[in-house]
Amino acid sequence: MKIMPCPLNGPRNISEFTYGGEFKLMPDPNTCSDAEWADYVFNSNNLAGVVTEWWMHTASSYWFLAERHTVTDQIIRTYDPSERFSQRVEFNLPASREEEVSA
């Protein structure tokens, strides 16, 4: 069995985890163009090499980051997202959009 070292729960069978996609920085949804948003939502580097990605320990719903080699499948490091994020990401709708939503 392949073992994933979970930063919260310790080493676990990889079947306990859900893959959550490449780690990428989100552009500001209120100011970015449609093209930038589409690039963020859909496109990826899909590298053959070491990538940083989101993973979740399914049973505890705990999200974390992992560095993994996509050719050897070696998990190099896993860590808590607090290493990358110091505050919560808020999604405030711009005023004009709020009106559209309530209409």
Place this chain on the structure above:
Amino acid sequence: MPFSLLKYGLSSDYPVEVDLPAPTELKPSYDVVIIGGGGHGLAIAYYLAKYHGITNVAVLEKSYLGSGNTARNTAVIRSNYLTSEGVRFYTESVRLFKELSNEFDFNIMYSERGQLTLAHTDATVRAFRQRAEVNKHFGGRTEMIDRQQIRELVPSLNLDPGHLPVLAGLWHIDGATARHDAVAWGYAKQAAKRGVEIHQLTEAQDFVLDGDRVSAIKTNRGTVRCGCVVQAIAGHSSLLLNKLGIRAPIHSYPLQAMVTQPFKPFLDPLVSSSALHCYVQQTSRGEVVFGGGSDPYPLYNTRSTLELKESLLAHAIEMFPFLAQAKLMRQWAGITDMTPDYSPIMGLSPLDNYYLDAGWGTWGFKATPICGKTMAELVASGGQVPELIQPFALERFSRFEQVNEMGATAASH
């Protein structure tokens, strides 16, 4: 044995036919360079030569012909898709497949057995009704059948697997298989006959750009100049796109399959279950082939995993209990480029003379002929995208116009 055959076999002037000419040096320049010598790349080369008279063409293949997913797929050919764009495209491919053996004068072992997809929930029954109607409308032959009809069609099938009794089935009369390597060989031989150069052990490694054009391709055997380029490298599309700075919504996942020892013929149609994520078919040699869903996370590695074997076999045995006694002969995987809408990326790229045939995920074998034909038209016309493949443009993602084709997912190929 007929006497004439014996005489023919012993005669010294048995007509030796060369399949592929011996390897030559790369020329310094070609009108068209096709990267990837799988079924798709070879089909594009063939149709370019046959219908458009374009023969100053090189196909570059880093390994041997068809060594990628063309030689690894489970060879399901069908057109019972969900969207009108998908059904039109794949129906035309099935039509071309039926003619290929004649066209090549070479047997690709096209075998029309029909494909049966099982519905185990009411929601699936409703979805299948829609698929059947869309299919009929666009020229496919698909209908709903009930449990009794399924029992008659596949007597060895367990209609009550575990907690998921079979409620109905989607019966696709056009479902078929063909010998996948033979498809690659047929195209290669016919393309080479018309002057296309096929260079095996030749890897495209990098590009020389001239403004918005690729002027040359760097390979392990030197640099070749090119009028235009078609990229058809299935599971590895992102690796070359990254070199060109082209962003695409592709994630590469392994897809595993396996095959048992041979049995006497017991299963004519291809049978697939959407809820059990498993499809089963018997080859003309009697082996039973199983396929299922992709690995749970992206990887550029074709290692096998015990988890997938276990879950796939458990589901196959629920469908055909006697297979519990079967011996597995072989297990393998290929790398598949998955897109978010389960549809290919075909047509233009952000570069002027670089064309894309990518994002084929787990479903591209059945598209080989139509993909080759339409991509050849695109190249020959200098960038006019044929109508049939317009919906599959890379641009659809930035325009939020995806083709939602869940009918193409791995479990039902």
